[in-house]
Amino acid sequence: MTAAESPQVAQRYDPRDVQEKWQARWAELDPFRASEDPADPRERFYLVDMYPYPSGDLHMGHAEAYAIGDALARYHFLRGRNVLHPIGWDAFGLPAENAAIRNDSHPADWTYANIETQAASFRRYAVSFDWSRRLQTCDPEYYRWNQWLFLRFYERGLAYRKGGYVNWCPIDQTVLANEQVINGRCERCGAEVVRRVLTQWYFKITEYADRLLADAAQLEGHWPERVLLMQRNWIGRSEGAEVRFAVEGRDEPVTVFTTRPDTLYGATFFVVAADLPLAEELCAPERLPELRAYVEQVRKLTDIERQSAEREKTGVFLGRYAINPVNDEPIPVWAADYVLPDYGTGAIMAVPAHDQGDLGFARAHGLEVRVVVDTGQPDPAQAGVATVGEGTLVNSGSINGLDKAQAIAAITAILEEKGLGKAAVSYRLRDWLVSRQRFWGTPIPIVHCPSCDEVPVPDDQLPVELPDLRGQDLLPRGVSPLAAAQDWVNVPCPACGEPATRDTDTMDTFVDSSWYMFRYCSPHDTDRPFDPERVRRWAPVDMYVGGVEHAILHLLYARFFTKILYDMGLLDFTEPFTRLINQGQVINCGRAMSKSLGNGVDLGEQIERFGVDAIRLTMIFASPPADDIDWADVRPEAMVKFLARVWRVAADVAAADAAAGPAAAARGTGDAELRRVTHRTIDEVTRLVEAYHLNVAVARLMELVSAARKAIDSGLKARGSAEGPGPADPAVREAAEVLAVLLSLFAPYTAEECWELLGHEPSVALATWPLADPALLVLDTVTCVVQVNGKVRDKLDVPPSITEAELRELALAAPGVLRTLDGRHVSRVIVRPPKLVNIVAA
RNA sequence: GCGGGCGUGGCGAAAUCGGCAUACGCGGCAGGUUUAGGUCCUGUUGGUGGCGACACCGUGGGGGUUCGACUCCCCCCGCCCGCACCA
Numbered sequence: 001m002t003a004a005e006s007p008q009v010a011q012r013y014d015p016r017d018v019q020e021k022w023q024a025r026w027a028e029l030d031p032f033r034a035s036e037d038p039a040d041p042r043e044r045f046y047l048v049d050m051y052p053y054p055s056g057d058l059h060m061g062h063a064e065a066y067a068i069g070d071a072l073a074r075y076h077f078l079r080g081r082n083v084l085h086p087i088g089w090d091a092f093g094l095p096a097e098n099a100a101i102r103n104d105s106h107p108a109d110w111t112y113a114n115i116e117t118q119a120a121s122f123r124r125y126a127v128s129f130d131w132s133r134r135l136q137t138c139d140p141e142y143y144r145w146n147q148w149l150f151l152r153f154y155e156r157g158l159a160y161r162k163g164g165y166v167n168w169c170p171i172d173q174t175v176l177a178n179e180q181v182i183n184g185r186c187e188r189c190g191a192e193v194v195r196r197v198l199t200q201w202y203f204k205i206t207e208y209a210d211r212l213l214a215d216a217a218q219l220e221g222h223w224p225e226r227v228l229l230m231q232r233n234w235i236g237r238s239e240g241a242e243v244r245f246a247v248e249g250r251d252e253p254v255t256v257f258t259t260r261p262d263t264l265y266g267a268t269f270f271v272v273a274a275d276l277p278l279a280e281e282l283c284a285p286e287r288l289p290e291l292r293a294y295v296e297q298v299r300k301l302t303d304i305e306r307q308s309a310e311r312e313k314t315g316v317f318l319g320r321y322a323i324n325p326v327n328d329e330p331i332p333v334w335a336a337d338y339v340l341p342d343y344g345t346g347a348i349m350a351v352p353a354h355d356q357g358d359l360g361f362a363r364a365h366g367l368e369v370r371v372v373v374d375t376g377q378p379d380p381a382q383a384g385v386a387t388v389g390e391g392t393l394v395n396s397g398s399i400n401g402l403d404k405a406q407a408i409a410a411i412t413a414i415l416e417e418k419g420l421g422k423a424a425v426s427y428r429l430r431d432w433l434v435s436r437q438r439f440w441g442t443p444i445p446i447v448h449c450p451s452c453d454e455v456p457v458p459d460d461q462l463p464v465e466l467p468d469l470r471g472q473d474l475l476p477r478g479v480s481p482l483a484a485a486q487d488w489v490n491v492p493c494p495a496c497g498e499p500a501t502r503d504t505d506t507m508d509t510f511v512d513s514s515w516y517m518f519r520y521c522s523p524h525d526t527d528r529p530f531d532p533e534r535v536r537r538w539a540p541v542d543m544y545v546g547g548v549e550h551a552i553l554h555l556l557y558a559r560f561f562t563k564i565l566y567d568m569g570l571l572d573f574t575e576p577f578t579r580l581i582n583q584g585q586v587i588n589c590g591r592a593m594s595k596s597l598g599n600g601v602d603l604g605e606q607i608e609r610f611g612v613d614a615i616r617l618t619m620i621f622a623s624p625p626a627d628d629i630d631w632a633d634v635r636p637e638a639m640v641k642f643l644a645r646v647w648r649v650a651a652d653v654a655a656a657d658a659a660a661g662p663a664a665a666a667r668g669t670g671d672a673e674l675r676r677v678t679h680r681t682i683d684e685v686t687r688l689v690e691a692y693h694l695n696v697a698v699a700r701l702m703e704l705v706s707a708a709r710k711a712i713d714s715g716l717k718a719r720g721s722a723e724g725p726g727p728a729d730p731a732v733r734e735a736a737e738v739l740a741v742l743l744s745l746f747a748p749y750t751a752e753e754c755w756e757l758l759g760h761e762p763s764v765a766l767a768t769w770p771l772a773d774p775a776l777l778v779l780d781t782v783t784c785v786v787q788v789n790g791k792v793r794d795k796l797d798v799p800p801s802i803t804e805a806e807l808r809e810l811a812l813a814a815p816g817v818l819r820t821l822d823g824r825h826v827s828r829v830i831v832r833p834p835k836l837v838n839i840v841a842a
Numbered sequence: 843g844c845g846g847g848c849g850u851g852g853c854g855a856a857a858u859c860g861g862c863a864u865a866c867g868c869g870g871c872a873g874g875u876u877u878a879g880g881u882c883c884u885g886u887u888g889g890u891g892g893c894g895a896c897a898c899c900g901u902g903g904g905g906g907u908u909c910g911a912c913u914c915c916c917c918c919c920g921c922c923c924g925c926a927c928c929a
Contacts, residue, residue, distance in 0.1 A: 230846090233845075234925085238929085256929080271929090339928095340927080340928065344928075344929065347929095355927090356843090357927040358929080360927080426929085428928055621854090621866085622854065622855085633854050634867095635869090687858085695866085696855090696865085698867090699865065701866095702866055703866070783862080787862090792862055827909095830909050835861070838910060
């Protein structure tokens with residue numbers, strides 16, 4: 001029997017032909033709207049795909065991410081849950097602004113045009129969004145709540161302004177948060193970041209460092225392990241002690257942080273970050289010119305140069321001595337750039353014998369290296385390798401002979417007793433720098449008044465809307481373009497009414513994305529950022545789908561916001577995303593797609609060629625969700641073929657029904673063998689989807705299609721001789737229906753076509769997920785593998801209920817076993833009924 | 843350097859608990875349909891040896907535990923990711 005001969009199906013199936021038809025029907029049906037009815041008995045499920053940045057049309061990466069999210073969302077819909085699956089746009093940001101400068105237009109033009117393009121693409125891509133909740137962060141109705149939240153943070157001391165070293169991107173002409181600097185480069189444009197001293201707004205995320213760390217335990221097992229790990233590393237908690245050193249010529253002692261207070265006797269010099277005002281303070285007057293020259297030199301270095309560990313360690317002696325508090329020994333004070341100004345206190349006690357960085361400095365400048373922990377390893381002064389392991393304290397007065405842990409406890413106790421220090425914790429995490437010197441973002445709702453200083457804009461004056469700037473007005477000048485908008489900047493002080501000026505910076509766009517998942521719950525609320533009642537119903541997000549590139553930035557910030565909102569009493573949970581799955585990247589020929597490599601693949605083109613269903617299926621089938629997909633390795637045409645096979649099963653059933661009159665066949669009857677396959681498929685696909693093994697789920701569907709095909713063809717071949725079930729068999733219809741519903745997770749158009757062919761309406765989206773009949777999952781015979789010394793020598797068909805004794809006897813008599821044994825002595829028989837027997841022979 | 847992850851056919855990948863390695867797909871091969879090519883359909887496809895029944899080898903390498911190891915343990919090699927003077 002061949003396709004060409006088949007009387008059942010003459011026409012060919014092209015999945016591209018049915019897309020428009022179903023888009024129109026779905027728009028009418030609106031099947032995915034989440035219900036807010038508190039009386040709705042369905043279990044709620046909240047699934048969020050990370051919202052896109054509207055940089056143009058959707059691309060291959062979006063196609064993968066949303067195919068995964070949509071499959072899961074549709075699964076929960078079909079399981080009868082009240083699913084919230086919203087979409088929005090991360091619509092503020094630099095590219096819009098740069099486009100506006102190029103085109104002499106307003107960033108909003110570019111932004112909203114791209115959003116419309118993407119929205120249309122999402123509809124074509126058949127993603128099951130609740131479109132009524134769509135949000136865009138550049139809408140004043142959205143960003144006014146950024147401002148509202150900023151003011152609440154401000155009231156709590158969590159938003160504050162301070163001067164200090166910041167990361168400045170010379171291309172984008174704005175400051176960046178620490179998290180946005182990757183290997184010393186701007187994460188957006190790749191330019192080398194330089195350090196500048198500026199007064200900026202910060203969110204006090206460091207105050208939440210411990211909670212961010214502790215609550216990560218709740219996410220264990222539900223978030224990818226590496227994301228949790230990256231967050232833990234980023235927060236970088238270290239335990240140690242603060243030690244106060246008196247310094248000649250200064251009244252106040254200088255505090256240092258150390259993780260190794262046990263090595264205090266080994267401190268042979270003292271270093272302060274050269275570019276900290278403290279360095280000048282500590283410097284002997286005659287050494288000042290030298291220090292200043294050095295600092296000048298340091299400033300010229302980029303962060304990349306400065307942080308290179310191979311570089312010779314430079315520094316200058318400040319002509320002063322600090323007093324080691326445990327032995328009153330004077331140690332020289334140096335200024336150097338290997339000590340960072342913004343970690344710990346910006347000053348350290350240097351223990352060259354037991355710290356590699358300090359050792360490098362000591363060797364470069366001829367400073368003493370004194371071993372105080374005997375680790376049994378070679379002398380660091382000779383070997384050039386600091387010893388950091390366990391050992392016994394030596395040269396350390398009262399703590400001699402103790403081990404590392406004992407010594408840390410002892411020294412800490414001594415310091416505390418004498419008021420010279422205490423146990424302390426330090427974090428690598430810095431406060432989140434949120435102000436930006438660019439236009440297309442949320443204005444910071446603060447007014448600067450000559451007499452009242454910082455004055456919050458009153459809530460009833462929110463939103464502070466952006467002024468109407470466009471084109472050249474937006475050129476980066478090192479200060480925010482907002483500063484040039486005189487009409488906008490000059491306002492009466494909300495407190496005293498005298499002339500004052502608005503803060504001209506805008507917020508980091510990561511502020512927008514730190515709480516959008518709550519806004520989705522009541523996106524049209526005009527009185528507050530979100531309705532706590534509704535958020536309580538939906539949130540936290542049950543499933544969050546997005547790329548691992550946000551492992552630190554967005555996810556850390558969103559967790560931070562959630563904790564603040566919890567503290568404000570607006571949420572009753574402390575973690576925003578219960579479960580997280582990362583999708584991999586779509587690459588091409590082994591590399592990320594890029595214009596410069598010319599290996600880009602256009603999503604729209606792929607869809608034109610193969611249709612939406614085939615592209616979605618390609619994404620899902622290629623690999624597990626978290627793995628990268630190399631587009632050079634996949635064959636969308638194979639998916640087109642598969643879809644046509646599925647369709648042909650449904651079409652054959654429909655044709656057989658038409659020939660036989662109205663199908664009266666009873667459910668639950670028909671070919672038993674096919675029914676078993678169908679129900680096993682239901683069972684397995686359900687389990688696989690629950691475990692996110694979507695690629696394997698598709699493989700199971702392919703097997704079901706093959707089984708259905710065989711059942712149909714064998715019946716046709718028989719022609720009255722009743723050799724096989726044929727297309728009219730109820731089991732075949734059952735298989736086709738199950739197939740349509742299960743397939744709808746991945747290929748909604750084809751699923752709809754099949755569902756319709758099988759006589760159902762209006763949409764497979766309103767179908768129910770099938771339940772496997774347990775009776776059909778039990779096999780009446782099982783293949784038992786019989787091994788001799790671990791090698792398969794025979795196979796037996798046995799009933800699943802076979803006893804150990806019976807199976808043992810059968811196995812020992814199996815021909816393959818007898819042949820292999822060839823009279824050898826059987827020393828042991830391991831029987832695992834009903835699937836395996838292993839015979840151990842001499 | 844530190845931390846983490848991963849190595850399975852020619853390729854993408856499967857393998858609940860330690861129990862038939864390579865499901866499913868791609869590619870290849872053979873056949874059918876076709877005037878031909880393509881499409882489509884069917885079969886086949888880890889390696890070596892053998893006409894064959896079969897035998898041996900085989901999940902990066904080496905060792906171990908076990909009746910039995912892709913799976914657990916130790917050592918090594920390779921690749922990927924994160925952090926990288928954080929005191």
